[in-house]
Every structure is written in C-alpha cells, then in structure tokens.
Amino acid sequence: MKRRKVIKNIALGAGGLGAITQACSPAKEIAKEPVSEMKIIEKEKPQVYKGNINHSVCRWCYGNIPMEAFIEGVKEMGGIQSIELTTAEEWPLLQKNGLTSAVGTASFANIQEGFNDPNNHAKLLNPYLDLVDKAADAGIPNVIVFSGNRNGMDDQVGMENCAVGLDAIVKHAEKKGVTIIMELLNSKVNHKDYMCDLTPWGAGLVDKIGSPKFKLLYDIYHMQIMEGDVIATIRKYKDYFAHYHTGGVPGRNEINETQELYYPAIMKAILDTGYTGYVAQEFIPTWDDKLAALKHGIVTCDV
Numbered sequence: 001m002k003r004r005k006v007i008k009n010i011a012l013g014a015g016g017l018g019a020i021t022q023a024c025s026p027a028k029e030i031a032k033e034p035v036s037e038m039k040i041i042e043k044e045k046p047q048v049y050k051g052n053i054n055h056s057v058c059r060w061c062y063g064n065i066p067m068e069a070f071i072e073g074v075k076e077m078g079g080i081q082s083i084e085l086t087t088a089e090e091w092p093l094l095q096k097n098g099l100t101s102a103v104g105t106a107s108f109a110n111i112q113e114g115f116n117d118p119n120n121h122a123k124l125l126n127p128y129l130d131l132v133d134k135a136a137d138a139g140i141p142n143v144i145v146f147s148g149n150r151n152g153m154d155d156q157v158g159m160e161n162c163a164v165g166l167d168a169i170v171k172h173a174e175k176k177g178v179t180i181i182m183e184l185l186n187s188k189v190n191h192k193d194y195m196c197d198l199t200p201w202g203a204g205l206v207d208k209i210g211s212p213k214f215k216l217l218y219d220i221y222h223m224q225i226m227e228g229d230v231i232a233t234i235r236k237y238k239d240y241f242a243h244y245h246t247g248g249v250p251g252r253n254e255i256n257e258t259q260e261l262y263y264p265a266i267m268k269a270i271l272d273t274g275y276t277g278y279v280a281q282e283f284i285p286t287w288d289d290k291l292a293a294l295k296h297g298i299v300t301c302d303v
Contacts (some may be wrong), residue, residue, distance in 0.1 A: 003082075005156060006132040013016060014055055015064075016288070026088070028074065032054070033236055036143075037260075042152065043179060044209065046078060047077065047078055047295070048077040049298075049302050050076065050302050050303065051234050052302070052303060053267060053270075053271070053279050053301055053303065054081055054082070054102075054165070054168065054272055054276070054277060054278045054279065055079050055080045055081060055082070055101040055279060055281075055298050055301070055302070055303055056080065056082035056084045056103075056278040056279065056280035056281070057080055057082070057083055057084070057278075057280055057281045057282075057294060057298075058084055058085045058245070058281065058282040059083050059084065059085055059086050059090075059279050059287065060085055060286070061281070061282060061283065061284050062290055062291075062294070064290075065208070065291075067090065067093065068093075070083070071083065071093065071094070071097050073098065073291040073294075074099070074291075074294075075097060075098070076101075077250065077291065077294070077295045079295075079298050079299075080085070080102050080298060081099060081101060081102075082094075082097075082101055082102040082278055082280070083099055083204070084101050084102040084104075084280050085101075085103055085105050085144070085279070086101045086105070087105060087106055087107070087179065088104065088106070088131065088134040088135075088138065091104070091134075091138045091140065095138070097251065099169060100139065100140065101138075101140050102140075102141060102142060102214055102219070102277070102278035102280060103140075103141075103142045103143070103144050103148050103181065103243060103278075103280070104131060104134070104135045104138075104140040104142065104143045104144070105131075105143070105144050106127065106131050106145065107125065108124065108127045108128075109144060109145065109146065110146065110276060111146045111148070111149075111185065111191060111193075111194065112148060112149045113148050113149075114146035114147045114148025114149075114162070114195075115145060115146070115147060115148060115153070115161065115162040115166050116147050116148045116149075116150070116153060116157075116158035116159075116161045116162050116165075116166035116195050117148050117153075117161065118161055118164070118165065120148065121164070121165040124165070124169075124275060125165075125168060125169065126146075127283060128145070128169045129168070129169060131143055131171065131177065132173050132176050132180075134171055134179050135178045136176035136177060136178050138213075140178070141174070141179060141277070141278075142177065142178070142179045142181045142217075142242060142243055143178055143179070143180055143181070143216065144182075144183060144248075145166065145169075145180055145181070145182050145183075146182065146183060146185075146194075146196070146245065147162055147182060147194065147195040147196035147205075148194075148195060148196040149191075149192075149194055149195065150193050150194075150195050150201045151193065151227050153195070155195060155201060157172075157210060158195045158203065159204055159205050159207075161207050162182075162205055163205060163208045164207045165179065165207070166209060170209055170213055170214045171211075173211075173213045174211060174212075178213065179213050179214070179215060179228070179242050180213060180214045180215075181214075181216060181217040181242050181243050182196055182202060182204070182214075182216055182217065183196070183200050183216075183217040183219060183222075183245075184196055184197065184198070184199060184216055184217065184218055184219055184222055184223055184226075184227045185197060185219065185222045185228070186223070186225040187204065188225055188226065189225055190222070190252075197222075197226055198226060198227065199216070199218070199227060199237055199240075202216045202240065203240045203274070204235055205214070206240050213240035215240055215243075216237075216240050216241050216242065216243075216247065217241075217242065217243045217244070217247040218233075218234070218241040218243070218244050218245075218255070218299040219244075219247070219282070220244060220245060220246055220247065220261065221245065221246065221247025221248070221249055221252055221282070222245075222247075224249045224260070224261060227250060230261065230266055231265065231266060231269040234266070234269050234270055235269060235273065236273075238273035238274075238275065241275070242277060243277055243278060243280070244277075244278075244279045244280070245279075245280050245281075245282040246263060246279065246280065246281050246282055246283060246297065246301065247282050247283045247297050248261065249261055252282075252283055252284050253283055253284055253285070253286050254283055254285065254287065254293050254296065254297065255281075255283055255285065255300055255301070256296065263301055264300065264301070264303050267279065267301045267302075267303045268303050271298065279301060281294060281297045281298065281301070283297060
C-alpha cells in the first residue's frame with residue numbers, strides 16, 4: 001500500500017471508532033445531571049474510625065472559633081476524644097460534652113521563661129503544684145512545662161537547673177498520678193533560642209530526673225525542622241515520649257500532600273512502639289472550612 005492510502009485508511013478507522021464511541025456514550029446532558037440520591041447518602045455517611053489512635057486537637061489552633069461551637073464541631077465529626085492545651089476553667093465544659101483534655105496548661109506556663117532559669121523556680125512552683133492537683137481531680141493525664149530560652153546559658157547548666165526546678169513538681173505529680181511533659185520545640189523558625197530543641201537533650205533531662213512521671217512531648221513538626229529522621233527517632237526514644245503533636249512541614253499547616261512528612265507511616269511507627277496515649281493535631285488550618293481541615297488531619301492519622 002502506498003503511504004497516502006495507509007494514512008487515508010487510518011483516518012477512516014479513527015472516524016469510525018469515533019462514531020462508535022459517540023454512539024455508545026451517554027448524551028452530554030447526562031454529565032450535567034444532579035448528583036444521585038445514593039451519592040448524596042454516601043457522602044453524608046459518618047466517618048468510621050479504626051480506634052487505634054487516641055485523637056486529640058490543640059485548642060489554640062482554632063481560637064477564632066468560640067469554644068462551644070468548636071466542641072460541637074468536634075463532636076459532630078467524631079473520632080476526637082480530647083481538646084488539649086486547655087485550662088482547668090475549661091475542663092468542666094469539655095467533660096460535660098463527653099470530652100477530656102490530654103494536656104493541661106495555665107496562663108503562667110511560659111515558653112521563654114522556664115525551668116532552666118533558677119530565678120523562675122520559686123514563682124512557678126506553687127502554681128504548678130496547684131495545676132497538678134486540679135489535673136488529678138479532673139482526670140487530666142498530662143501537664144505541660146517548658147525549658148525556657150538559653151539567653152547565653154550552657155545547655156548542660158540549663159539541664160541541671162531544669163532538674164532542680166522540676167524536682168518537687170515531679171514528685172508531687174507522682175503522688176497524684178499525673179505526668180509532667182516538657183515539649184520539644186524548634187529554635188530555628190518558631191521559638192528562637194529555646195533550650196529543649198533536640199531530642200537527645202530532652203532525653204538527658206528525663207534520665208537526670210529519673211521519674212516515670214516526667215517525659216517528653218515529641219512535636220513532629222518541630223523535630224522535623226530540627227532533626228529530621230522522625231520515624232527512627234520515635235523508635236529509638238519511644239520510652240521518653242508521653243505525647244505527640246502533628247503539623248505540616250514546611251509552614252505548620254495541613255498534613256496533606258502539600259508538605260514533606262507522610263503521617264500515615266509516622267502513626268504506624270508510633271503504634272508499633274506500643275504507644276497508647278494521645279496524638280494531637282497542632283497545625284494551623286488554611287482551608288476556609290477549618291473543621292474540614294481538622295477532620296482531614298484526623299482521618300490521615302487514623303491508621
């Protein structure tokens with residue numbers, strides 16, 4: 001066959017195939033048809049959670065939503081048992097709505113002015129003892145503390161100072177069944193000069209204090225910025241971690257495909273360590289529907 005005839009036959013074949021495809025395809029108007037009732041029912045079907053992860057959310061990320069409305073939204077989406085970094089004044093409202101607070105805090109808890117400075121020990125002692133009492137009475141498992149900024153202080157000196165300042169508080173927490181947790185934060189982007197910014201330093205403080213009621217809050221967002229190697233760190237230091245926070249890197253926003261961490265694998269690694277505590281969403285939502293962003297984070301971590 002000549003080249004011209006071959007091209008003609010191909011064109012005729014393509015035209016015939018196109019005609020067959022058009023004949024077998026639904027009319028274009030069908031594409032504009034409203035979503036079927038069955039699809040609507042499927043869309044509105046409630047989310048079923050696996051129950052392996054105890055889900056929590058940090059209240060401050062949704063501070064522009066009134067507390068009552070936020071609680072209602074959390075209850076409607078299901079799966080979340082805790083709204084944390086809340087105060088003793090807020091716990092009764094949570095409990096009234098069948099929720100708890102995985103981590104308790106108070107207005108005196110200060111990231112910059114923490115236990116590495118001996119000048120802060122006296123003013124933090126009694127407020128923290130009182131907060132531990134209130135947490136115990138309300139069944140709140142953890143109370144958060146901070147190292148404070150370096151301000152030129154040597155890290156080893158700061159560790160010694162933290163151990164001294166926390167001693168009485170941790171011993172009181174032992175009696176009350178509450179765990180004191182110090183949060184690991186990044187000092188590169190969000191909390192310049194913060195001392196407890198590396199897992200080995202925090203683990204060293206845990207060893208120095210030597211109590212089962214003093215551990216670390218491993219913030220995945222912060223430690224990805226400082227150290228990376230998240231899953232290996234979780235496996236290595238599992239006995240030092242009493243709580244986990246999420247967050248997308250970079251930006252501390254939604255934990256979806258826009259960031260560099262793959263949270264399903266991280267959650268599986270946490271479960272593989274035997275962890276049974278809470279994992280809290282602590283990203284700042286950018287979606288117009290903030291609660292939809294939160295639900296997406298919960299579903300992502302529900303492995």
